[in-house]
Amino acid sequence: MKMKKYTAPTMVEAMAKVREDFGDDAVILSSNVTKTKGFLGLFSKRSVEVVASYDKTNDQRIYETPVRSAPQQLAKPESVERIQREMREIKQMLHDIKPSDRSFDKFPDELLPVLKKLQAQGLDHEYIMEIGNLIFNRMKQDKADYAEDQQMAIVHEWLKERLQDIPFGGISYQKKFINVLGPTGVGKTTTIAKIAARALLEERKKVGFITTDTYRIAAIEQLRTYANLLQAPVEIAYNEEDFHAAIEKLKDRDLIFIDTAGRNYKEAKFVDDLKNLIDFSLEMETYLVLSTTSKEQDMETIINRFEKLPIEKFIFTKTDETNSVGSMFNLMLKNRIGMAYFTDGQEVPEDLTEADVEKVLALLLEGDSHA
Incomplete structure (x- = not known):
């Protein structure tokens, strides 16, 4: 039986790594969400830790036969049904998995709601990334997280600056x-x-x-x-x-x-x-x-x-x-x-x-x- 720990930003990405190593019949022994500080102790990031295994000898899931030699009991017999149900759900997730948009990974979690709002509005991806970099750099410079209203003020500033030379307003009444x-x-x-x-x-x-x-x-x-x-x-x-x-x-x-x-x-x-x-x-x-x-x-x-x-x-x-x-x-x-x-x-x-x-x-x- 092989056992391995995986760390990824999301459960979907962790499952992709598990599938790549162990295939669809991998067994998830445990999963845990952690949160770590980033630059200068700021800009916290979430990550997922998953421990998975695969028994090459008979392709049987390890929970179907209790592992008595493990230093810690990974699952009690009464939890087998729950774990098997979760495994079916994870297996389906692995089948349905699609490549995710990793472009926002460089930004802290505190910045994601604003960027995703602009994305949902259909603003061009290039503009969103420019705005994200601007806000993130200011946060690092000030060594502080910005509230959403502060971030939106920067978005407003960025857009207004780029629209300043573009004409606005209705008919001039100067032409017939x-x-x-x-x-x-x-x-x-x-x-x-x-x-x-x-x-x-x-x-x-x-x-x-x-x-x-x-x-x-x-x-x-x-x-x-x-x-x-x-x-x-x-x-x-x-x-x-x-x-x-x-x-x-x-x-x-x-x-x-x-x-x-x-x-x-x-x-x-x-x-x-x-x-x-x-x-x-x-x-x-x-x-x-x-x-x-x-x-x-x-x-x-x-x-x-x-x-x-x-x-x-x-x-x-x-x-x-x-x-x-x-x-x-x-x-x-x-x-x-x-x-x-x-x-x-x-x-x-x-x-x-x-x-x-x-x-x-x-x-x-x-x-x-x-x-």
């Missing part, structure tokens, strides 16, 4: 045309109605609409409904000629909102169609609407498709339909494009928030879009 792009299903038409309603009610602007979404009758009717509530005209543009005719009809308006077709903009040809229809040389602000419920990789693909168009800022929708908004920060930081608005519901014009750094940080760190 507000062009809103985005794929199908992101809530583009409702978002346009919210922005237009704010312009009408708060800034007393005369607004009008042009829709190029001629593929869906429902989309046109939806925009007409909003326009009627705002007592604003709507023009439909099927082609470039119609587009310029609509501009002429709406020339008395202070702001003209352009509702483009929702298409699968992962395909380049639909972006080319937009270029051929809309005159981007006009006095125009262009915004790209993305849904926070979409996969970040898909959103990145769409952004890349629009890279040759003058995207002013992002508008992120459906923040009330997801618990993870880290993708907003990833996309802004990687593309150096800011945010104009984010939405958190269907009410017009209420569920629209003009973005600034503190509001979007609250959305990530506190889960409160209006902090």
Whole structure:
């Protein structure tokens, strides 16, 4: 019979080592959780100690025949049933074991809740590791553990610093045309109605609409409904000629909102169609609407498709339909494009928030879009 002691950060990793040496029929004699101090006596770490054995002679578990020669009795006969049950559970664990994310192993336990919160929010792994290193280094420098609110203050500081050169804020009211792009299903038409309603009610602007979404009758009717509530005209543009005719009809308006077709903009040809229809040389602000419920990789693909168009800022929708908004920060930081608005519901014009750094940080760190 062979016997060996294993030490690992978690039980899963300890079991992986046992399985590697003894296979699925190993017997766990004992297990114990220990906690040790780290650097300068601080930053405690938990570890698991497991003693396992394997009888090569007959592959019988040692608890089925009491080991009388052992210096200490490892298990009483009445505990055999319990141990066998535990062994079955551990054996199943060994079968189900998957490689674990070891990237946080370098950090103390006190830091893990904050890092895992950022991970759950979908913040890019590279950014999380930078934040973790920053907090850990400050803890070592001060020779003290930081409470979670102190750690979150450092996270806030790190993100704010990296967002300081990225533009935030809604439409400028300096340009006549507000062009809103985005794929199908992101809530583009409702978002346009919210922005237009704010312009009408708060800034007393005369607004009008042009829709190029001629593929869906429902989309046109939806925009007409909003326009009627705002007592604003709507023009439909099927082609470039119609587009310029609509501009002429709406020339008395202070702001003209352009509702483009929702298409699968992962395909380049639909972006080319937009270029051929809309005159981007006009006095125009262009915004790209993305849904926070979409996969970040898909959103990145769409952004890349629009890279040759003058995207002013992002508008992120459906923040009330997801618990993870880290993708907003990833996309802004990687593309150096800011945010104009984010939405958190269907009410017009209420569920629209003009973005600034503190509001979007609250959305990530506190889960409160209006902090």
